[in-house]
Amino acid sequence: MAPSVLLLSAAIAAASLVAPGAAAAAQPVSCMSKTALAGQRCGAASGPLVATMVPSTHHPKINANWPLEVSATLKGKPAHASAQYEFLLGYTVVSTQYVRGNKHFMFLGQFSDKLVFPPDSKGEPLTLQVVVADAGHTVKLDWAITPGTE
Numbered sequence: 001m002a003p004s005v006l007l008l009s010a011a012i013a014a015a016s017l018v019a020p021g022a023a024a025a026a027q028p029v030s031c032m033s034k035t036a037l038a039g040q041r042c043g044a045a046s047g048p049l050v051a052t053m054v055p056s057t058h059h060p061k062i063n064a065n066w067p068l069e070v071s072a073t074l075k076g077k078p079a080h081a082s083a084q085y086e087f088l089l090g091y092t093v094v095s096t097q098y099v100r101g102n103k104h105f106m107f108l109g110q111f112s113d114k115l116v117f118p119p120d121s122k123g124e125p126l127t128l129q130v131v132v133a134d135a136g137h138t139v140k141l142d143w144a145i146t147p148g149t150e
Helices: none
Strands: 042-046 049-055 065-074 080-089 092-098 106-108 110-116 126-134 137-145
Touching: 042 137, 049 126, 049 137, 065 080, 065 126, 065 137
Parallel strands: none
Antiparallel strands: 042 049, 049 065, 065 110, 080 092, 080 106, 080 126, 126 137
């Protein structure tokens, strides 16, 4: 049975990513790096678009909210970007989910979401891929998860 994911409501954060006059942040650690830790920011870049996320764990609980924060900047300023989720089993996309169920979800700078993993996803070694796009650039943030194994 292919794993599926239910998404609960997302809350758009109002905070800005970079304070006016602040220096640009250092490049974030890759989300697939062995140094990427749950609860810490990881990310990637495509040209001037830099996207980061803060996943809470590699082992989300079944039928429980799993918090996720995503941020994006374009040329150092909060990006007006789109986002969606892809779930991979190996290298195959097995599910595409939209933030807040909105196929055309857009955000400015950052957003928070809570994902819920159903019982049929228990023990499946998945990769959550958060796809962020703006100004012709696309960043894919990959995070290995295995629901219900902690």
